[in-house]
Amino acid sequence: MVISVLYVDDEEALCDLATRFLNKEPDISCVSVTSAKKALKSLQFEQYDILVTDYQMPGMDGLCLLKEISIRNIDIPVILFTGRGREEVAIEAFNLGATFYVQKGDPVTVQFQELVHKIRIGVDRNRTRKKLIESEQRFRSFFTHTLLGSAILDADARIIEANDYLCCLLGYEKTDLVNTYWPDLFNKGMDSDAGEEKRNFKGIRTGQYDTLHQKPDGTYIALRIALSPILEGTKISGYSLLISDINAEFKLKEQYEELVESRAIVTEHENSIRTVLNALDDCGLLLDLSGNILYFNTKAADFLGISNDSGDTVLFDYLSESDQKILKKGFSLALHLGEDQSVITAKGNQRYEWTVHPIKERKSFEGRIVLFCRDITEIHEIMEELEISRERYRQFAEFLPQSLFEINRDGTIAYLNPHGRTVFQVTHADLSQGIHYEQFIPEQYREFLQNYVYESFLGKDGEPVEVQLLRATQEIFPAFIQTISIREKGDITRIRGIVIDLTEIRREEQARHELEEKYRTLIENAREIIIVSQDETIQFVNPLGALVTKYSPDELIGKPFSQFIHPEDKQLVYENYVRRIDDPTYQEDYLFRFIDREGGIHWVKTHAIRIVWEGKPATLNMLSEITELIQAQEALKESESRLSSVLNFLPDPTFAVNKNGEVIVWNQIIEKFLHTTGSQILGHHKNEVARLLYGVHRPLLVDLLENEGIDIPDNYQIHRHEKDMVIADVMIVKPEGAPQYLWGKARPLYNQKGEVIGAIESIRDITDRKMIEENLTMVNQKLNLFSSITRHDIRNQLSLIFLAIDNISTGSLTLSNQDYIKKIEESSVRIQNFIDLAREYQEIGVSRPVWNPVLQTFFDVASSLNCVVSCDPGTCKCKNVYVYSDPLIKKVFFNIVDNTVKYATRTPEISVKCQETVDGLIFTIMDNGPGIPEGEKELIFTKGYGSGTGLGLFLVREILGITGMQIRETGLYGKGARFEILIPPGKYLHR
Structure with a gap:
C-alpha cells in the first residue's frame, strides 16, 4: 500500500530536492508545500498518511503547526525534521504529539534514508492503532448492550469499567462502582454447586458461585457470579466479571425449605x-x-x-x-x-x-x-365496690384548690379536677377524647418527667419537684409537682398527683431579682474604678477598685483616701474633693497617681460628682486607669529617639514616618543623597519626600504597605509586595538627564504590643548593577540569535549543497549539471552573507551607550547615500536633542535609508521630525517610496523576512532595544514608508 506524505519546508530548493528523493521510493508518494499555513489548507481538503515538517520557518514554525493540528483534531502522525543540537525542541515536540524527531546532518543521503525508515514505522503504527480502536469499539458495543452484568477489574480487583445492566442489577450508580474494591461489595456468599471455588493469594474468590447481595436501598437479590482472571503470560493483569440474576430461583428454594420446616x-x-x-x-x-x-x-x-x-x-x-x-x-x-x-x-x-x-x-x-x-364473679363484686369508693374520692377532689390529676399506664390523663382544667386551660370534653400527659411538658423537661412518671409506676413515690409545664395554649409556667402510686390488688394501675402553679410567685421574685441584678451588674462590670468618699474616707469601692489596688474591700473601706495617693498628688486630690463638696456644680476632670499594696504606681483620670450617702454629702468618683497610655507615650518618645540614633549609622539613605505620614527620622546618608537636612524635612508629610525623589507627588514604598490595591507607577519593578514588606526597583532621571536606578525596601514600624506605629524605607543606588544586568541580557540574546543563524540557516544551505552533489555523483539527475552548480553557488553566497551579518550583529552592545546628537548623526549617515534629506526648521525640534544609544545607531539609520534607496521607484526623498509626548520623544523618518502593506508592518522587523538576508530591519530593532528604544512603521501603503522611533524618558535630553 502506497504511503502518502505531506512534506513542509520554507526552503523551496531543499523542499524540491527532498520531494524528488522521497518519490524515488516505490511505496512513497510525496507532496510538498513551503509554509505551515499551506500545509494546514492542504490537510483540510486531502488525506495523507503522515506529515514531515521543518522546525524553523517564518510566520508559523514546526511546533506551532503541531499545536494547530492538535487544536483542529487532525488525526495524522507527524515527524519533526530539523537541525542537530535542539534537544529541548524535540522534548516539546513529543509533548505536543509528534511521532518522531529526525535530525538533519551529514551525510545527507543517510539522513534521508533514516527519514524514509521513520516514515514507514510511523504509518505502520498509526494503521495498527486505528485497527485497535475499531476492535475496542466492537467490544464496548457488546459490553454495553449485553443482558448480563459485566465488569472489568484491574490486577488489584478494583472495578475499572462496568456496564449499565450491572449498575441496575446491583443498585449503584456507575460513578459509585468505578475504583471500588470488588471483595468489599460481595463478602458474604452462599454454598453452591455451580462451580469450584478458588481463591488467589490476595483472597479474591474466582470461578462461578452464588451469593446474596444487599442493595443500597436495603433489599436483597440473589446473584450468580463468574469471575475469571485475565493473564498476560503467567501474570494476572486483571479480571473479567459476569453476573446473572437468580433471584426467582433463590425464592423457590427458600419456599421449599420453609414448607419442609413447617x-x-x-x-x-x-x-x-x-x-x-x-x-x-x-x-x-x-x-x-x-x-x-x-x-x-x-x-x-x-x-x-x-x-x-x-x-x-x-x-x-x-x-x-x-x-x-x-x-x-x-x-x-x-x-x-x-x-x-x-x-x-x-x-x-x-x-x-x-x-x-x-x-x-x-x-x-x-x-x-x-x-x-x-x-371472675368475686372480682366483679370487688370492682363494683371500688368504683363506688372512687366516685366519693372524685367528688372530694372537685372542690380542692389545687390541680389534682390521675394518669393511666398508657400515659393518658384519666382525671383532672376543675382547678386543674383551669390551670391547664382544657375542657372536660378535651379529656374525654384522650390527652397524653406529655402534651403538657416542654421539650427540655420531657426526659426528666418521663423518668419521674416511670418511677412512680414502679412504686417509687417521688419527692415534690419544681419543673416547667405547658398550658394548652403552649404558654410555659413554673410549677411544683408530686405523684403517688395507685394500687389495685397489689398492682399499680395508675398514678395520682398534684400540681401547684408558681407563676405569680416567680413573677414577683423575678422582678425583685432583676432590680438587684441591674445595680449589681452596673457596679461589678463597670470599666472604671468606682469609689464613694465621705469625710475624707473611703465608704465604698467596687470589685475592680479592689482588684487594681490589690487590697480587699474591707481593707479599703473606712481608711482615709489620702493614704493611697502618690505624695506629689495628695494636695491636688484633696483640693478637688473639698471644692466638689462645697460646690455641687463643680465637675472638672483631672489626672493623679495612686499607689497599690505592692508599691506600684497607677495613673488615673477621675470624673466625680457630689451625692448624698446615708444622709450626708459625699463624692462618687469614677476612675479610668490610663497607666499604659502614659507609659506608651513615654516609650514612643524614647523609641523614636533610639530609632533616629540607630538609623543615622545605616549605610543606606533611610527615613521613617509615623501613622499620620509625618517624617520622624531622616538619617545623615539621605541628607547627602537628597541634599536636604533633617531640620528641613522632619515633621513634614511624606509627600515632600516623594517630591525630593521624583520631582512630583507619587506613591512611595511605604504607601504600598498601607494599601495593597494602590495604583503602582509604571517605573516600579516590584520584587515582593506583602502586608509587612515591599521591595522594588525604580528608575529616575538625574537633573543632568542620565538614568539612575534605585533599590528600595519598606517595612512597618511596631511598638512593644505589636501595633503598627509607622513605617521605614531604605534606598540604595543600583545603577551600575542594573547596567551590568542589561548588558548580560543583551549578550545572551545575541548569543542565542547568533547560534540560531549559524546552526539553522547555514545548515539548510549546506543540505542543499550536499543534495546537489549527491545527485551529480550518483547520476540521479532531474536537472542539468549547470543548474545544480548554480544552486551550489547561490547557497555558498548566502552562507557568506550570513557570516558577514553575524559578525555585524556581534558588535551590538560591545561598546557602552553614549549620548549622540540624533539629527546630526542621521544627516551624516544619509549624506553617504543617494537620497535627498530635508527637515523643516519650523517643525523640526531635533537640533539640540541628544539620545542615549549604542554607538551602532549609525547602522540603524543606514539600514533604514538604504531600504528607501533600494525600493525607490523615483529619486528617493526623506524628511525627519521630532515630537515630544507623555511617553517620550518620537523621532520620525518618512520617505516617498511605495510603502509597506498593512499585513507586513510588523513582519518586516522579524529575522529572515524580505527578499535579502532578512536581517536588516531585525538588526535595527535589536540595536535600538539595547537602550530601551522602540521602532514601528505607521505609513500608508502607496504613499511612502514612515518609521517612528520612540525614545523613553531619561534616554534623551536637550542641550
Missing part, C-alpha cells in the same frame, strides 16, 4: 400447646377458625360438659345464644387485630372472663385459636 414443627407445636392447657387451673381449649374443638383440658370438660366420646364437636353448641354472639365478636376482633381479646359472659349471678388468643408466631400453625375461661 411440616416438621406442626406436630411439635401442637403437643406443646396441649401440655400447657393440661397444666392450667382454668378452662382451656384449642380451636380451629370454625370453632371446632381440636383439644380441651379437664376443666373445660367439666365446665362445658364435653366428654371424650363426643367425637367432632363445635364450641358454640355448648353455649347460649347470647354467649355465642359475645364470643364470636371476640374471635373476629382477635383474628383481625392479631391480638388477644377478652370478653365477659354472665350466667345468673356468675361472671366469666373469656380470653381469645390467636396463634401467629409460626406460619405453619396459623389458623389456630387458644381459648381460656375463668370465673
Whole structure:
C-alpha cells in the first residue's frame, strides 16, 4: 500500500530536492508545500498518511503547526525534521504529539534514508492503532448492550469499567462502582454447586458461585457470579466479571425449605400447646377458625360438659345464644387485630372472663385459636365496690384548690379536677377524647418527667419537684409537682398527683431579682474604678477598685483616701474633693497617681460628682486607669529617639514616618543623597519626600504597605509586595538627564504590643548593577540569535549543497549539471552573507551607550547615500536633542535609508521630525517610496523576512532595544514608508 506524505519546508530548493528523493521510493508518494499555513489548507481538503515538517520557518514554525493540528483534531502522525543540537525542541515536540524527531546532518543521503525508515514505522503504527480502536469499539458495543452484568477489574480487583445492566442489577450508580474494591461489595456468599471455588493469594474468590447481595436501598437479590482472571503470560493483569440474576430461583428454594420446616414443627407445636392447657387451673381449649374443638383440658370438660366420646364437636353448641354472639365478636376482633381479646359472659349471678388468643408466631400453625375461661364473679363484686369508693374520692377532689390529676399506664390523663382544667386551660370534653400527659411538658423537661412518671409506676413515690409545664395554649409556667402510686390488688394501675402553679410567685421574685441584678451588674462590670468618699474616707469601692489596688474591700473601706495617693498628688486630690463638696456644680476632670499594696504606681483620670450617702454629702468618683497610655507615650518618645540614633549609622539613605505620614527620622546618608537636612524635612508629610525623589507627588514604598490595591507607577519593578514588606526597583532621571536606578525596601514600624506605629524605607543606588544586568541580557540574546543563524540557516544551505552533489555523483539527475552548480553557488553566497551579518550583529552592545546628537548623526549617515534629506526648521525640534544609544545607531539609520534607496521607484526623498509626548520623544523618518502593506508592518522587523538576508530591519530593532528604544512603521501603503522611533524618558535630553 502506497504511503502518502505531506512534506513542509520554507526552503523551496531543499523542499524540491527532498520531494524528488522521497518519490524515488516505490511505496512513497510525496507532496510538498513551503509554509505551515499551506500545509494546514492542504490537510483540510486531502488525506495523507503522515506529515514531515521543518522546525524553523517564518510566520508559523514546526511546533506551532503541531499545536494547530492538535487544536483542529487532525488525526495524522507527524515527524519533526530539523537541525542537530535542539534537544529541548524535540522534548516539546513529543509533548505536543509528534511521532518522531529526525535530525538533519551529514551525510545527507543517510539522513534521508533514516527519514524514509521513520516514515514507514510511523504509518505502520498509526494503521495498527486505528485497527485497535475499531476492535475496542466492537467490544464496548457488546459490553454495553449485553443482558448480563459485566465488569472489568484491574490486577488489584478494583472495578475499572462496568456496564449499565450491572449498575441496575446491583443498585449503584456507575460513578459509585468505578475504583471500588470488588471483595468489599460481595463478602458474604452462599454454598453452591455451580462451580469450584478458588481463591488467589490476595483472597479474591474466582470461578462461578452464588451469593446474596444487599442493595443500597436495603433489599436483597440473589446473584450468580463468574469471575475469571485475565493473564498476560503467567501474570494476572486483571479480571473479567459476569453476573446473572437468580433471584426467582433463590425464592423457590427458600419456599421449599420453609414448607419442609413447617411440616416438621406442626406436630411439635401442637403437643406443646396441649401440655400447657393440661397444666392450667382454668378452662382451656384449642380451636380451629370454625370453632371446632381440636383439644380441651379437664376443666373445660367439666365446665362445658364435653366428654371424650363426643367425637367432632363445635364450641358454640355448648353455649347460649347470647354467649355465642359475645364470643364470636371476640374471635373476629382477635383474628383481625392479631391480638388477644377478652370478653365477659354472665350466667345468673356468675361472671366469666373469656380470653381469645390467636396463634401467629409460626406460619405453619396459623389458623389456630387458644381459648381460656375463668370465673371472675368475686372480682366483679370487688370492682363494683371500688368504683363506688372512687366516685366519693372524685367528688372530694372537685372542690380542692389545687390541680389534682390521675394518669393511666398508657400515659393518658384519666382525671383532672376543675382547678386543674383551669390551670391547664382544657375542657372536660378535651379529656374525654384522650390527652397524653406529655402534651403538657416542654421539650427540655420531657426526659426528666418521663423518668419521674416511670418511677412512680414502679412504686417509687417521688419527692415534690419544681419543673416547667405547658398550658394548652403552649404558654410555659413554673410549677411544683408530686405523684403517688395507685394500687389495685397489689398492682399499680395508675398514678395520682398534684400540681401547684408558681407563676405569680416567680413573677414577683423575678422582678425583685432583676432590680438587684441591674445595680449589681452596673457596679461589678463597670470599666472604671468606682469609689464613694465621705469625710475624707473611703465608704465604698467596687470589685475592680479592689482588684487594681490589690487590697480587699474591707481593707479599703473606712481608711482615709489620702493614704493611697502618690505624695506629689495628695494636695491636688484633696483640693478637688473639698471644692466638689462645697460646690455641687463643680465637675472638672483631672489626672493623679495612686499607689497599690505592692508599691506600684497607677495613673488615673477621675470624673466625680457630689451625692448624698446615708444622709450626708459625699463624692462618687469614677476612675479610668490610663497607666499604659502614659507609659506608651513615654516609650514612643524614647523609641523614636533610639530609632533616629540607630538609623543615622545605616549605610543606606533611610527615613521613617509615623501613622499620620509625618517624617520622624531622616538619617545623615539621605541628607547627602537628597541634599536636604533633617531640620528641613522632619515633621513634614511624606509627600515632600516623594517630591525630593521624583520631582512630583507619587506613591512611595511605604504607601504600598498601607494599601495593597494602590495604583503602582509604571517605573516600579516590584520584587515582593506583602502586608509587612515591599521591595522594588525604580528608575529616575538625574537633573543632568542620565538614568539612575534605585533599590528600595519598606517595612512597618511596631511598638512593644505589636501595633503598627509607622513605617521605614531604605534606598540604595543600583545603577551600575542594573547596567551590568542589561548588558548580560543583551549578550545572551545575541548569543542565542547568533547560534540560531549559524546552526539553522547555514545548515539548510549546506543540505542543499550536499543534495546537489549527491545527485551529480550518483547520476540521479532531474536537472542539468549547470543548474545544480548554480544552486551550489547561490547557497555558498548566502552562507557568506550570513557570516558577514553575524559578525555585524556581534558588535551590538560591545561598546557602552553614549549620548549622540540624533539629527546630526542621521544627516551624516544619509549624506553617504543617494537620497535627498530635508527637515523643516519650523517643525523640526531635533537640533539640540541628544539620545542615549549604542554607538551602532549609525547602522540603524543606514539600514533604514538604504531600504528607501533600494525600493525607490523615483529619486528617493526623506524628511525627519521630532515630537515630544507623555511617553517620550518620537523621532520620525518618512520617505516617498511605495510603502509597506498593512499585513507586513510588523513582519518586516522579524529575522529572515524580505527578499535579502532578512536581517536588516531585525538588526535595527535589536540595536535600538539595547537602550530601551522602540521602532514601528505607521505609513500608508502607496504613499511612502514612515518609521517612528520612540525614545523613553531619561534616554534623551536637550542641550
